[in-house]
Amino acid sequence: MAPNSSPRRVGVLGFGRLGQSLVSHLLSQGPDLGLELVFVWNRNPDRMAGLVPPSLQLQNLAELGERHPDLVVEVAHPKITQEFGGGILQHADLLVGSPSALADASTEQQLLEASGRWGHSVFVARGALWGTEDIARLDAAGGLQSLRVTMSTHPAGFRLEGPLAQVSCSAPRTVLYEGPVRGLCPLAPRNSNTMAAAALAAPSLGFDGVIGVLVADLSLADMHVVEVELRGPPGPSGQSFAVRTRRENPAQPGAVTGSATVTAFWRSVLGCCQLPSRPGIQLC
Structure with a gap:
């Protein structure tokens, strides 16, 4: 990030092992990297109690746009991308942490159409794929x-x-x-x-x-x-x-999720934050 540029605002969907690690990295390292955590959402909000500041807990996924994210990271379940991916792209770039969602052809097409309509990127984390x-x-x-x-x-x-x-x-x-x-x-x-x-x-x-x-x-x-x-x-x-x-x-x-995959995913987040928004699906 350039010194005078605004922080890139990041929201996280999912608070399992991968989500917890990502939230921890964003809170501890994000400010120095030009990243600001603006919300965390989980299907069971009780899991966030005592671990995520109340001001960052998003209770209603439909209100995601009110947090004005630049990037939304899905680390919950493929169904989240399938059900809400198109709507998320109206507001922000989307990093899909569960790319098995795209095996559904209608989901892939929906994301491509929404990406083209709103000019936001669909990033896909490579995860454990070597090479x-x-x-x-x-x-x-x-x-x-x-x-x-x-x-x-x-x-x-x-x-x-x-x-x-x-x-x-x-x-x-x-x-x-x-x-x-x-x-x-x-x-x-x-x-x-x-x-x-x-x-x-x-x-x-x-x-x-x-x-x-x-x-x-x-x-x-x-x-x-x-x-x-x-x-x-x-x-x-x-x-x-x-x-x-x-x-x-x-x-x-x-x-x-294996230990090395957690590290690789954080690198994917940092990588896609350096890429410009453009329509389409791209691995990172």
């Missing part, structure tokens, strides 16, 4: 043929819905889902965000072409493992360019 820029550059150059993202952790770290919630995870390693990311996001909305970020980084494949694999592994009680495998089309010799990465992210037992 985001490399994937995006390869895809833009036409060099990406396949992309597969595998998320493995202890079953206590999953928050599953629908038929996946009924699957038994008594075996040492259980593959819960393998298929297009679009089909996984509604069943594991809080555990598929890395895969959703990959689908957005590789629009030539998108939610229908990027393959997501969700694995319950009883040996990973304190860790989330994300493996990314990509391959390009065969070259003149018949060989294909290929990359495989493995990211081991320490996590508290039963936690949805």
